[in-house]
Amino acid sequence: MVTDILGSADLASARAFIAKQGLQFDAHYDDLVGVFERGALVAVGAREGEVLKMLAIAPAERGGGLLGAVVTELARRVFAAGHDALFVFTKPEHVPSFEAMNFSLLASGGRAALLEHGRGLERYLEANRGAVREGANGAVVMNCNPFTLGHRHLVEEAARGVDTLYVFVVREDRSAFPFDVRLRLVREGTRDLPNVRVLDTSRYAVSAVTFPAYFLKRAGDAASIRLDLDLLLFAQRIAPFFHVRRRFFGTEPDCATTRAYGDGMHRILPAFGIEPVEIARKEAQGVPISASRVRAALRDGHVDGLEDLVPEATAAFLRSDEARGVRERLRAGGGRHA
Amino acid sequence: MNIARKAQAGTIQSSDLMVFVEPAAELVIEIESTVRRQFEHLIRAKIEEVLRSHGVTAGRIRVSDRGALDYAIQARVETALLRSAEE
Numbered sequence: 001m002v003t004d005i006l007g008s009a010d011l012a013s014a015r016a017f018i019a020k021q022g023l024q025f026d027a028h029y030d031d032l033v034g035v036f037e038r039g040a041l042v043a044v045g046a047r048e049g050e051v052l053k054m055l056a057i058a059p060a061e062r063g064g065g066l067l068g069a070v071v072t073e074l075a076r077r078v079f080a081a082g083h084d085a086l087f088v089f090t091k092p093e094h095v096p097s098f099e100a101m102n103f104s105l106l107a108s109g110g111r112a113a114l115l116e117h118g119r120g121l122e123r124y125l126e127a128n129r130g131a132v133r134e135g136a137n138g139a140v141v142m143n144c145n146p147f148t149l150g151h152r153h154l155v156e157e158a159a160r161g162v163d164t165l166y167v168f169v170v171r172e173d174r175s176a177f178p179f180d181v182r183l184r185l186v187r188e189g190t191r192d193l194p195n196v197r198v199l200d201t202s203r204y205a206v207s208a209v210t211f212p213a214y215f216l217k218r219a220g221d222a223a224s225i226r227l228d229l230d231l232l233l234f235a236q237r238i239a240p241f242f243h244v245r246r247r248f249f250g251t252e253p254d255c256a257t258t259r260a261y262g263d264g265m266h267r268i269l270p271a272f273g274i275e276p277v278e279i280a281r282k283e284a285q286g287v288p289i290s291a292s293r294v295r296a297a298l299r300d301g302h303v304d305g306l307e308d309l310v311p312e313a314t315a316a317f318l319r320s321d322e323a324r325g326v327r328e329r330l331r332a333g334g335g336r337h338a
Numbered sequence: 339m340n341i342a343r344k345a346q347a348g349t350i351q352s353s354d355l356m357v358f359v360e361p362a363a364e365l366v367i368e369i370e371s372t373v374r375r376q377f378e379h380l381i382r383a384k385i386e387e388v389l390r391s392h393g394v395t396a397g398r399i400r401v402s403d404r405g406a407l408d409y410a411i412q413a414r415v416e417t418a419l420l421r422s423a424e425e
Contacts, residue, residue: 068351079346079358101350102370102402117402118370 021056107233135163150289153282188313341397345421371403
């Protein structure tokens with residue numbers, strides 16, 4: 001029977017068990033469950049949001065139903081928590097076991113693999129087939145919280161060097177500006193650029209699944225492995241579909257996590273024929289324009305100078321009644337990139 | 339009956355299936371199966387039969403199958419439907 005692992009003694013044995021199976025214990029989880037036989041752990045698994053991880057089965061017990069039992073229980077909890085997708089973070093050698101359970105591979109690197117239950121990525125790409133253009137295309141993935149003149153500068157520069165530029169707006173709704181507003185402001189703010197297409201990332205780039213460190217402060221090996229998977233998923237699945245040869249990003253002066261992501265692009269993308277292109281930030285009054293600067297100004301009630309920082313569409317939104325909720329959220333204080 | 343809320347039934351084990359149902363404007367059936375190529379039409383026919391017998395005409399039904407027999411498909415789909423209608 002699959003049970004919760006709660007007490008400190010059981011937790012200690014779960015940690016030891018996970019380490020013994022060659023996995024890293026990761027304290028970020030919502031549920032940690034296991035199967036005991038005659039007082040000893042024989043299977044362990046955890047979930048964080050819609051992601052299953054730390055799945056480990058004692059070698060003598062493999063090939064039976066234990067993995068299925070643990071995955072079933074964790075999947076039940078994922079859906080009970082309101083998620084409508086299910087992912088697994090595991091080691092590359094365990095990919096076939098999950099494929100036999102109708103998981104499909106999203107990305108695989110040296111040390112880790114990410115799979116999803118069902119065929120969400122295929123459906124996502126299929127739904128965007130109409131936006132695919134032939135040519136040497138480029139891509140930029142941005143949260144745009146909210147869309148600034150800095151983003152606009154990056155998009156303009158990038159669009160100049162490619163046939164079609166895809167702007168993927170991060171769908172994950174953990175920011176002060178809700179996804180539909182962020183997407184709309186990017187669409188309105190780039191409407192005059194004929195070779196720019198604005199799309200949503202779904203869960204497949206910079207999401208809580210592929211890159212949780214962007215949203216939740218976190219460091220270490222587990223975070224950097226997930227960052228690699230985010231970029232591998234882009235390089236192996238998304239870029240080929242949209243004929244993307246160059247990925248653009250802005251210079252990051254402040255945030256170490258975003259900078260690590262930029263370093264990851266240089267490390268991973270070239271092997272897949274994708275050139276990472278860093279573009280220097282646009283400045284206003286000698287200081288780089290960033291969305292966090294806009295949010296800080298809003299938080300402090302300094303709305304006067306905003307015209308120097310954001311395009312007209314964003315400025316109009318910020319003045320509107322619709323932005324009241326955003327302003328209140330900012331004053332209440334949020335998390336990272338919030 | 340109507341699918342009033344999200345519900346789930348079944349397991350991810352071999353010879354079983356997991357069924358997810360949720361409200362939707364029209365009837366959508368999505369089937370993932372390790373034996374999809376050979377048996378998708380039979381799995382679909384079985385699901386449609388169960389839906390018909392419960393008078394379900396709208397909802398999103400997702401099935402992840404690992405070679406379950408007819409009886410299992412019927413039982414799992416019925417369970418999910420009943421759970422989706424419970425108060």
